[in-house]
Amino acid sequence: MRAFVKFVGYIIMKWIAFYTYQFLEGTSKWDFGKANREGLFLATFMLLALSLLEVVLFFLPVRLSFQQSGWIKLLILTFVFCLEFGLGWYTTNQNLEVWMVVKMVLSILLFLVFYRKQLMK
Structure with missing residues (x-):
């Protein structure tokens, strides 16, 4: 349950930062x-x-990635971030926009802040 709350907190912070931008x-x-x-x-x-959809779609793959090690963890997380980008691209205008890149940078940076200990294992 604690892992789910932490993930929801990460998603909320990401979207607050993005909407502020x-x-x-x-x-x-x-x-x-x-x-x-x-x-x-x-x-x-x-x-x-979109934030609720991200919680539903990405929580289990992120948890699965933390049970792996090395390049498999990195591969799963890369897939999750690519899926996040694809979801944003598909649900909007299917054109690469600056805000999409900004959202991905915010997403990755906040992920590193929230999960730096789990990434080092």
Whole structure:
């Protein structure tokens, strides 16, 4: 259970960092006064859907990788990060964008911060 909570924390931190980047880099002006309940619900759903999907898809492979050693661990983790990139690419516009690279860099850096001890084993 502790491993699951840690993984969920990693996913949450990754998406918070990514959405902060998106907000700071974006040029559009937000006016929450114009938002209605349906719009807020849709925005919340869209912001949470990919993060929940990542928890469901990636938790078990990451746990499996920590039970392996050497190049097998690295191979499984590389597959997970490639799948994460592919998921983002497929669910958006199927074009390579700067934000995709930024998200992957954030994802890998935060993964190294959260799991540095498990990676050294």
